[in-house]
Amino acid sequence: MLSLTAVLFTLNIAYGSVTIPLSAVLELLTGQDIGVSSWTQIILESRLPQAATALLTGAALAVCGLLLQTLFQNPLADPSILGISAGANLGVALVVFLSGGTLGNLAGLGAGGHFALVISAFAGAFVVLNIILYMAGRLRSNLMLLIVGIMVGYLASSFITFINFYSSAENAFLFMLWGMGDFSGVTRQHLPFYLIVVSVGLVAALLQLKPLNALLMGERYASNLGIHIRRTRITLLVISGLLTAVTTAFCGPVSFIGLAVPHIARLFLKTGNHKHLLPFSLVLGGAVALLCNLLTTFPGHAGILPLNAITPLLGAPVVLYVLLSRKKMGNIH
Amino acid sequence: MNKPIIELQNLSIGYLDHRPHKVVHAGMNLQLQRGELTCLLGTNGAGKSTLIKTLAGFQPALAGHILLEGKQLRSYSRKTLARLQGVVLTDPVLSDNLTVYELVSFGRYAYTGFFGRLTAADHRAVEEALTCIGIPHFASRHLHQLSDGERQKVMIAKAIAQGTSIILLDEPTAFLDLPSRVEIMLLLRKLTVEQGITVLLSTHDIDLAMQISDKIWLMAKRRQTECGTPEDLALSGMINSFFDKEALAFDLHTGSFRLQVSSGDRVSHSLSGLPSFWVEKALTRKGFRIVSPTPGVPHITTSGSSFFIDQTPAANVEEILSQLRA
Numbered sequence: 001m002l003s004l005t006a007v008l009f010t011l012n013i014a015y016g017s018v019t020i021p022l023s024a025v026l027e028l029l030t031g032q033d034i035g036v037s038s039w040t041q042i043i044l045e046s047r048l049p050q051a052a053t054a055l056l057t058g059a060a061l062a063v064c065g066l067l068l069q070t071l072f073q074n075p076l077a078d079p080s081i082l083g084i085s086a087g088a089n090l091g092v093a094l095v096v097f098l099s100g101g102t103l104g105n106l107a108g109l110g111a112g113g114h115f116a117l118v119i120s121a122f123a124g125a126f127v128v129l130n131i132i133l134y135m136a137g138r139l140r141s142n143l144m145l146l147i148v149g150i151m152v153g154y155l156a157s158s159f160i161t162f163i164n165f166y167s168s169a170e171n172a173f174l175f176m177l178w179g180m181g182d183f184s185g186v187t188r189q190h191l192p193f194y195l196i197v198v199s200v201g202l203v204a205a206l207l208q209l210k211p212l213n214a215l216l217m218g219e220r221y222a223s224n225l226g227i228h229i230r231r232t233r234i235t236l237l238v239i240s241g242l243l244t245a246v247t248t249a250f251c252g253p254v255s256f257i258g259l260a261v262p263h264i265a266r267l268f269l270k271t272g273n274h275k276h277l278l279p280f281s282l283v284l285g286g287a288v289a290l291l292c293n294l295l296t297t298f299p300g301h302a303g304i305l306p307l308n309a310i311t312p313l314l315g316a317p318v319v320l321y322v323l324l325s326r327k328k329m330g331n332i333h
Numbered sequence: 334m335n336k337p338i339i340e341l342q343n344l345s346i347g348y349l350d351h352r353p354h355k356v357v358h359a360g361m362n363l364q365l366q367r368g369e370l371t372c373l374l375g376t377n378g379a380g381k382s383t384l385i386k387t388l389a390g391f392q393p394a395l396a397g398h399i400l401l402e403g404k405q406l407r408s409y410s411r412k413t414l415a416r417l418q419g420v421v422l423t424d425p426v427l428s429d430n431l432t433v434y435e436l437v438s439f440g441r442y443a444y445t446g447f448f449g450r451l452t453a454a455d456h457r458a459v460e461e462a463l464t465c466i467g468i469p470h471f472a473s474r475h476l477h478q479l480s481d482g483e484r485q486k487v488m489i490a491k492a493i494a495q496g497t498s499i500i501l502l503d504e505p506t507a508f509l510d511l512p513s514r515v516e517i518m519l520l521l522r523k524l525t526v527e528q529g530i531t532v533l534l535s536t537h538d539i540d541l542a543m544q545i546s547d548k549i550w551l552m553a554k555r556r557q558t559e560c561g562t563p564e565d566l567a568l569s570g571m572i573n574s575f576f577d578k579e580a581l582a583f584d585l586h587t588g589s590f591r592l593q594v595s596s597g598d599r600v601s602h603s604l605s606g607l608p609s610f611w612v613e614k615a616l617t618r619k620g621f622r623i624v625s626p627t628p629g630v631p632h633i634t635t636s637g638s639s640f641f642i643d644q645t646p647a648a649n650v651e652e653i654l655s656q657l658r659a
Contacts, residue, residue, distance in 0.1 A: 073427050210449035214442055216428040217491075220391055225442040225495070226415030270475075272428030273435055275449075 001283050005055070008290035012051040013043055015297055045188055051290065053186040056198040057251050058261070058289020060243040062281045063205045065258030066265075070212050070274070071236045072132075075322065076146055078259035079244040082132055083153025084125050085253035088245050090156040091124025092117055093163045093175060118197065122245035128152055129237045180306030181254040183293050194250060201243040202282060208236060212274040255308050256315025257292070261285045263322045288314065336403065337364035338499060338531050339388065344397035346380055346387045354395055357383045361397070361558045363550055365499075365533055370525045372542035373535040375552030376576070381535035382423070384552070385503045388533070389420045401499075415443035419492030421485070421502040429477035433487050436476060437462055440494030462494035465528075466520065482513030489520065493528075500524070502534035506541070514538060518545050539576065540589050543567070551575045600657060601626040602633035612640075615650045621657070631657060 014025045020039050028043055061079065068077035068084075079085045095116060135148045164172040178185075186194045211232040214222035223229050247254065265281040266272065292314065296305045341363045347356040357380035365371055375381045386392050388399060390406060399406040401417065409417070419440070426436070440462070441455040451459075463469045466486045476484065485505055492500045502521070506514040518541050524530045525547070533550075536542055542549060543563045551559040551571060559571050566572050573583045576590070583590055600621045604612055612633065613623055626632050631642050633653060640647045647653045 207447070210442060210445070210447065213449060214439060216431065217426050217436070217439060218422070218424040220386075220389075220422055220424055221420070221426070221439075221491075223391065223411075224389060224415060224418070224420045225439065226412045227442070228411060266430060270430060271432075271435075272430035 001280065001287065005283055005287040005290065008287055008294065009051050009055060012054065012290050012294055013047040015294060046184070049186055049188045049191045050184045050293065052191060053194065053251065054183040054289040054293040055286040056194060057183060057247045057254060058257055058285040058287070058292075059282045060198045060201060060247050060285070061254060061258040062261035062265075062285025062288070063202055063278065064240045064243045064247075065260075066262040066274075066278060066281045067205060067208070067212070067236050067240045068258075069262055070215050071233065071240075072145065073215075073218075074146065075263070076259065076319075077149075078256075079125075079240065079248075080253055080255045081146070081153075081259060082128070082149035083151075083156060084128050084132070084149075084241070084244050085248050085255075086153040086156035086160075087124040087126075087128030088121035088248035089124065089179070089253055090159050091120035091122070091127075091245075092249060093160045094124070095120035096171065096175070097163045097167050115193075117249040118246050121249040122241060124156070125245045125248070126237075126241045128156065129241050133233065133237060177306075178252045179308075181252040181308040181311070183251055183289070183307065185250045185252070190250070194246065197246045198243065201239055201246070204235075204239045205243075206278060206282075208232070208239070209274050209278060212236075212278070216272055216274075251307075253308075254289075254311060256311040256319075257285060257288055260315035260318040261288055264288075264318055267322070335367055338367040338402060339365035339533075340398075340400040340403075342398040342400065344387070344399060345395040346383045346392075347395050348383075349393060349395070356395060358552065358554075358558070359396070363558055363560050365531060366548065367498075367531055368525055368529045369547035370522055370532045370545065371534075371548040371550060372546040373533060373550045373552065374537075374539055374542055374575070375535075375550075376554065379552040379554055381552060382503055385420075385501050385533070385535055389418060389501050390414055412443070415495070415497075417497055418499045418501060419495040419497040421488045421492055421500065421505050423503050423507065426476065426484075426488070429475065431476055432472065433463070433468065433474050433476065433479070433490075434459060434472040436487055437490045437494050440491040440496075443495050443497075458496060459494050462490040465493055465524075466490040480513075482509050482516065485509065485513075485517060486520070489517070493524070493530075497530075499531045499533070502532070504535050504537070506536055506538055514541060521545075539572075543572075543588055597622060598657075599624045599627070599630045600633065601630050604633060604635055608635060608640075612650060612653065615654060616657075619654055619658075 010022065010025055010029070013029070014020050014022050020043065024036070024039055025043065028040060065078045068079065068082065069075060071077070072082075131152055132145065132149055135145055160175075164175055211222065211227050214225055214227045215232070219229050261284050262277070262281050265277055265284050269276050269280055271277060292307060292310045295310045296307055341361050344361040345356055345359040346361070347354055347358070361384075373381050373384065383392070387394055388406075393407070401409065438451055438455065438459045441451055441458060442449055445451060445455060460469065463472055466489060468483070468486055468490065471479070471483070471487070476487070479487065489500075489505070505521075506517050509517065518538075521532050521534065522545055525532050546563060548560060549563050549566055551566065553575050556575070559566065559575070561569075561571070567583070567585060567588065576583065598621050600616055601624050602609065602612060603626065616623055624630060634641045640649070640653055642653060642656055645656060647656055
């Protein structure tokens with residue numbers, strides 16, 4: 001799996017509107033001078049940050065999806081389905097609107113501006129997460145919870161439309177583009193910040209193996225084994241809120257990776273044990289995101305497809321398959 | 334007399350999140366004796382499940398005290414409690430995609446560190462638990478490959494691996510077929526006898542509970558809870574008064590419940606041994622009242638392998654019943 005990811009990573013750097021020979025890519029990645037300055041420029045300034053972003057975002061979204069699926073005990077839990085990314089969107093839209101600027105120039109403010117974006121996305125995501133969590137306590141039915149999540153998502157999208165209506169045409173267009181998802185949003189300057197925040201989230205998730213596994217038995221059994229349920233819930237929500245927020249702030253709401261990757265991982269590993277599932281989902285998420293990114297630069301076409309046109313193509317069939325084969329598998333986790 | 338391992342003092346149970354608080358049962362004074370198998374019997378809605386959840390610490394008591402080993406239940410830390418009380422609940426386990434071994438090993442989470450890594454001692458405890466339940470060969474099976482009865486055993490194995498001195502079970506025999514129910518009960522019996530574990534389980538299986546438990550707790554709506562050996566509760570008429578419905582009566586002679594669908598038709602017999610038992614059973618089921626031989630009342634006799642009703646032969650119980658009805 002790791003080597004597959006490495007191959008995809010290299011391919012991501014080699015393919016694009018300008019094709020760079022694989023040998024040159026490998027040479028540059030291993031620290032040698034390839035002599036063609038335009039290639040070096042493209043790789044270091046554009047493709048390498050983009051591939052790294054795809055890797056990190058995919059890993060973050062997949063882990064996020066897994067945490068939410070276990071926490072909500074629902075196979076359909078995922079940042080985009082439960083309206084969490086919509087909440088993050090709303091946070092971003094509000095900040096952009098209130099600061100009077102455009103998404104473009106806010107991102108241009110450097111790390112400070114991005115920090116504001118992440119904070120606003122986090123606030124938005126966290127508000128939605130708390131609504132969902134509160135409802136999760138009140139509604140025993142997961143189906144109802146899902147409907148609540150979808151409705152909250154619609155509400156957030158509706159507010160975003162209002163905001164866009166009152167903002168400049170240019171800003172609204174930029175926002176729409178951003179909503180299609182894009183791994184090129186993280187420039188080389190922002191990459192270290194992105195890397196650190198995502199890594200903190202991923203490491204924090206890996207530290208939750210024991211409570212996650214205990215939750216597989218249900219909250220009461222977990223509580224009987226000495227797991228602090230409230231603290232675990234809040235920890236998992238903060239981690240998934242952070243990961244959703246930071247990825248959404250930089251890459252837009254990327255759909256389906258969070259939902260589908262944990263299911264693919266379960267199909268592969270045939271286990272619900274997070275000890276195996278979590279690290280595998282993390283790597284697989286990175287690989288799937290790299291594959292999707294590769295497919296956006298479809299050969300034979302000069303332009304670049306929006307990311308959210310690709311992810312459902314891969315994700316939706318997987319989710320359908322898992323749901324339809326549910327009888328066979330009994331429970332889905 | 335031994336000090337009870339769990340003592341309820343004037344306990345009220347119910348739900349705090351209702352306004353006003355919904356009290357399910359109030360003023361309970363009960364004791365759970367160390368190393369005994371206690372069955373919690375009661376009608377639907379009497380609060381059996383609520384009591385188990387309250388004892389396990391999943392929900393707070395509304396009033397009164399729960400003393401565990403002489404100390405207030407709520408004074409125990411989560412961690413300590415996890416090593417004192419194990420539970421088997423009606424909650425379905427979410428993940429089917431775990432092996433039996435993995436699930437049972439989760440019982441060791443009460444002991445393992447931050448990452449839940451199992452030590453050699455933990456692995457030994459898991460294997461012992463599997464052996465104790467008689468399913469060591471199931472270790473690598475996935476949960477979705479198991480029957481309901483086998484799953485229930487796995488959950489009990491989890492509680493054993495947890496190494497607690499008390500195991501609380503909420504209706505562990507519900508939804509199981511009769512052989513599985515008996516098997517689970519015998520298993521719990523074995524735990525109390527061989528390992529000295531104190532077991533409290535709620536159940537609707539009055540017959541099984543009467544035969545197998547050391548003590549019985551009786552619960553019913555708006556009634557004082559009762560506690561005693563099955564025999565004392567039977568002799569004092571408690572069992573009858575808790576469960577008496579018009580069509581159902583507890584038979585003090587057989588120690589089991591009997592359907593009462595009496596039509597009042599009288600019949601007498603001069604059978605003995607097994608035929609007597611089974612023919613009487615069939616007659617009672619059909620609502621006949623069995624009386625001593627009286628003129629004018631049909632009289633059943635036997636000769637060889639055949640029955641006779643007032644000289645008319647009847648080959649088997651089915652024919653006896655059809656002739657009496659005719």
